[in-house]
Amino acid sequence: DEVGYGKTVITVALIDAAPREPLPPPPPLRRDGFIPLKATLVLAPSHLLRQWPTEVERFTGGALNTVVLATMADVNKHSVKDLEKADVVVCAITLLRNDLYFERLAAFAGSGALPNGKASLRHFTQAYGEALGGLQEQVASLSSGDLSAAQRRVADGRAGRASQKKAAAASVIGKSLGNTANRVEAGVKLESMAMAV
Numbered sequence: 001d002e003v004g005y006g007k008t009v010i011t012v013a014l015i016d017a018a019p020r021e022p023l024p025p026p027p028p029l030r031r032d033g034f035i036p037l038k039a040t041l042v043l044a045p046s047h048l049l050r051q052w053p054t055e056v057e058r059f060t061g062g063a064l065n066t067v068v069l070a071t072m073a074d075v076n077k078h079s080v081k082d083l084e085k086a087d088v089v090v091c092a093i094t095l096l097r098n099d100l101y102f103e104r105l106a107a108f109a110g111s112g113a114l115p116n117g118k119a120s121l122r123h124f125t126q127a128y129g130e131a132l133g134g135l136q137e138q139v140a141s142l143s144s145g146d147l148s149a150a151q152r153r154v155a156d157g158r159a160g161r162a163s164q165k166k167a168a169a170a171s172v173i174g175k176s177l178g179n180t181a182n183r184v185e186a187g188v189k190l191e192s193m194a195m196a197v
Contacts, residue, residue, distance in 0.1 A: 008051065008052070008055045009055065009059055011042070012055055012056050012059045012060065012064075013059065015040045015056075015064065015087070015088055016059075016060050016063065016064060018040070032139070032140040032143060032144070033135075033136025033137065033139050033140045034136070034139065035080055035083075035084070035139060035143075037083055037084060037086070037089075038084075038086075038087065039067070039083060039086040039087055039088060039089045040087070040088050040089070041089050041091060042088060042089065042090045042091070043091055043092075043093050043096070044090055044091070044092065044093065045092070045093055045094075046070065046092045046093075046094055049068055049070050049090060049092055052066065052068070052088070052090040053066045053068055053090065056088055064087035064088055065085055065086050065087045065088070066086065066087065066088045066089075066090060067082060067083060067086040067088070067089050067090070068089075068090045068091075069089065069090070069091040069092065069095060070092045070095065071092070071095065072095070072098070072100050072101060072104065075095070075101075075104075099116060102114040102131075105131050105135065106131050106157065106161065107154065107157065107158070107161075108135065108138060108154065109131045109132070109133075109134030109135040109137075109138060109153075109157065110134050110137075110138065110150075110152075110153030110154050110155075110156055110157030110158075111127070111130050111131040111133075111134040111157055111160075112127060112130065112131075112157070112160050112161060112164055113127075113161045113164050113165070114127050114128060114131060115127055134153065134157070137153065138150050138153060141153070
């Protein structure tokens with residue numbers, strides 16, 4: 001749609017008209033692995049992030065509390081309590097595609113590293129699913145007050161990512177040697193055969 005057709009104001013009106021209570025039930029997975037929020041999540045391109053809070057304020061007269069997440073610094077700045085109080089959370093689409101976001105997700109979830117954009121979609125989807133499962137475990141641990149389990153999971157994940165990194169580095173070194181490695185290996189075999197004769 002063209003600029004000025006009222007898409008934002010219609011969306012703000014729908015958000016304002018939606019009932020705030022009761023909170024929606026969590027998805028049918030782990031009930032204790034989610035933090036229910038009353039907020040409506042708006043995913044927007046970065047260039048529209050300043051427009052949304054202004055429009056929400058303008059059309060609701062300040063009745064709705066808006067939180068904007070443009071960068072990882074914004075994510076770090078806001079607590080779960082801030083998000084629980086929010087009526088609207090405006091998030092940059094680019095934030096959820098950012099390598100730093102994926103690194104932090106893996107670190108908090110205590111999972112393996114998430115592959116970068118060069119990996120196959122199937123590999124990424126599997127690793128992302130494991131990270132989300134780990135995230136649910138962390139939320140359940142922290143919600144129940146089991147801080148030590150959450151810390152253990154982070155430490156185990158860190159160790160796992162370090163070993164993944166070492167294995168990937170060794171693989172890159174082996175590939176970069178290519179034919180040189182094959183020639184050296186063949187030379188060693190020839191040398192051992194000559195010594196046997």
